[in-house]
Amino acid sequence: MTVISQGRTAPFDLENTEAWWLVPRQLFDGETLRAGLALRIAAGRIDDIVPTGQAGMDGLPIWKTASLASPGFFDVQVNGGGGVMFNSDPSPAGLKAIAAAHRASGTTAVLPTLITDTPDIMERAVTAALAVAGSDGIVGVHLEGPHISVERKGAHNPLFIRPMDEHTLSAVRRLRAGGVPVLVTLAPECVPPGTIVTFSAMGAVVSLGHTAADAATTRAAIAEGARSVTHLYNGMTPITSREPGVVGAALDSDVYCGFIADGHHVDDTVLRLSIRARPVRDRMVLVSDAMSTWNGPDHFTLYDETIHLVGGRLVNRLGSLAGVHIDMATSLRRLVENVGISLEDALKMATANPSCLMRLEDSVGFLRPGMPADIVLLDWA
The missing domain is CATH 3.20.20.140 (Metal-dependent hydrolases)
Structure with a gap:
């Protein structure tokens, strides 16, 4: 799992946290730029994408950020x-x-x-x-x-x-x-x-x-x-x-x-x-x-x-x-x-x-459930 943050750090240890939530200011999933969405990340992959209000209801740690989250x-x-x-x-x-x-x-x-x-x-x-x-x-x-x-x-x-x-x-x-x-x-x-x-x-x-x-x-x-x-x-x-x-x-x-x-x-x-x-x-x-x-x-x-x-x-x-x-x-x-x-x-x-x-839509360039959590957080956007 790769999360690249330009100037921001997670509030917990990402490497030793099996599952957690990312709540960005905006999310670009490869197709659309939207607000109000959160990603559940488990074992280095995107497990789910839900409305922000549902993040953390399972007790998992949350990383809230003012950054824009995009595929790497x-x-x-x-x-x-x-x-x-x-x-x-x-x-x-x-x-x-x-x-x-x-x-x-x-x-x-x-x-x-x-x-x-x-x-x-x-x-x-x-x-x-x-x-x-x-x-x-x-x-x-x-x-x-x-x-x-x-x-x-x-x-x-x-x-x-x-x-x-x-x-x-x-x-x-x-x-x-x-x-x-x-x-x-x-x-x-x-x-x-x-x-x-x-x-x-x-x-x-x-x-x-x-x-x-x-x-x-x-x-x-x-x-x-x-x-x-x-x-x-x-x-x-x-x-x-x-x-x-x-x-x-x-x-x-x-x-x-x-x-x-x-x-x-x-x-x-x-x-x-x-x-x-x-x-x-x-x-x-x-x-x-x-x-x-x-x-x-x-x-x-x-x-x-x-x-x-x-x-x-x-x-x-x-x-x-x-x-x-x-x-x-x-x-x-x-x-x-x-x-x-x-x-x-x-x-x-x-x-x-x-x-x-490159016909790699199932593994690169998108943030979808089941795909690797290769994410970049853009602070300048």
């Missing part, structure tokens, strides 16, 4: 944290350190993200994920590359970008055989026809990213089974007056769109317009895309190049953006205060929407 945040794109990059330390210890760095600010579920690298690094990452998935908030793994466009590579090393191969197919097969949820980011124009179908048949979720595809190719990939795009606007063809590109085709569809809300990777006005443009609600997914500097040192090494944190931006030696320095809680605040998204919708983007993307 679910971040499907986390490259690093706590001074650790998944690519640099593809080990169980490395994964646990990354998850702990983000759990400190309310992210209770993560997909550690391995960006384009060698087959050996991918194999080590798969082995590590199989060892720890399901613990410490490590829900699954996100393989971002290596089958992407050199033209839209971003910070990915072109030396490791390659055509679809048996290494990646085997890696995804191993993960799925072990019951580990997998998100795969690829460029549809860089893989053979049928690749998305193959991954989907394994139970992996396919996302389009780091791609130079046009709108027609994007629509074909969506029809083939792609469920999302990776960090909208970044690493993909933009909207123009005569060619919608990946961005336009994605926004005009029902796929999930992951996005970064740090104010650097997507302008707040553009983000606001994009959210309003969606034809289907609840298809926007907030991600941090965080690097190891979050809760870690102000620099790190990626592909033998040192990246520095300067004025809130991660930049390489040329001064170009080379990663993200933010967490989900800060991103959520920016969504509400800077972008102008309602708190309820913003919370969905950080909890329920990524859960639905």
